[in-house]
Amino acid sequence: MNKFLEEVLEGLHSEPKYLLSKYFYDKAGDKLFQQIMDSEEYYPTKCELEIFTTQTHELAKTLKNGFDTFDLIELGAGDATKSSHLLQQLIIEKANFTYYPIDISKSMVAHLEEILPQKIEGLQVTGLNGEYFQMLEKAAQISSKMKVVLFLGSNIGNVPINEAEKFCKTLRSHLKKGDYVLMGFDLKKNPQIILAAYNDAKGYTKAFNLNLLKRINKELNADFDVTCFDHYAMYDPETGACKSYLISLKDQKVKINNADMIYFKENEFIFMEISQKYSINQTDELAIASGFKPIKHFLDSKSWFLDTIWECV
Missing domain, CATH: 3.40.50.150 (Vaccinia Virus protein VP39)
Structure with missing residues (x-):
């Protein structure tokens, strides 16, 4: 089993579910991250x-x-x-x-x-x-x-x-x-400045997070419907932790590698990334x-x- 598949399955079979942010960066992810860095909000x-x-x-x-x-x-x-x-x-x-x-x-x-x-x-x-x-x-x-x-x-x-x-x-x-x-x-x-940087108005950060599901579809033979997930970012000024999640918009199941079945409940989250301040x-x-x-x-x-x-x- 390749490492990408192994770590995706490990994360999505965990409770709570997570994906590793190091896998954001395929060709499409690189382009989206450049758009994030160029956005007005990303300081x-x-x-x-x-x-x-x-x-x-x-x-x-x-x-x-x-x-x-x-x-x-x-x-x-x-x-x-x-x-x-x-x-x-x-x-x-x-x-x-x-x-x-x-x-x-x-x-x-x-x-x-x-x-x-x-x-x-x-x-x-x-x-x-x-x-x-x-x-x-x-x-x-x-x-x-x-x-x-x-x-x-x-x-x-x-x-x-x-x-x-x-x-x-x-x-x-x-x-x-x-x-x-x-x-x-x-x-x-200021918490609003931080939150805006990870939830930009043009939606580049949302697309960046959803792109990882697209990459899993393409490279690991999965069938994520990315329209059934939404991006959510939050910042806690007390701890300094800014976190990103993908939220399942309904009960759904996703097949990975034509074999492994992952079940999502409505409103269940996938933890995507932390950016500690x-x-x-x-x-x-x-x-x-x-x-x-x-x-x-x-x-x-x-x-x-x-x-x-x-x-x-």
């Missing part, structure tokens, strides 16, 4: 890009930390839109470093290896295709230089706080004392609990987003 990408374009010199200076040579590793590099501003600044400042973009997409890694040295003259790129921690181990085998790790886009918010701490502790275990991490966090703010104090506490020391905070002009730099202690 996180814009806020972090502002940090990387207006505070580039200070970011570069802090991350270099006086080291002559180092490795700059980006977890989940994607198209490196934000980090490319930092890469350009480091080249201007004649920093001696190699950029290691890590991504699950083989084609994206190959694209970065080809295109970035053309865009940024003098940049050394060694792409790593695979899971974060396996590729961090590989980077350590390739080079023993000081490591600076980027984890942008509030990706740490894709898990609850307790799992975020486990992730950060594992990240710390792959690094040495004195290594640096730059971590992006979406901050708590933090206070600045919570990010400092997370750093300390995970074996890091907070060094510096970088905020956008609205103080909606935080890029914080941690040192391994």
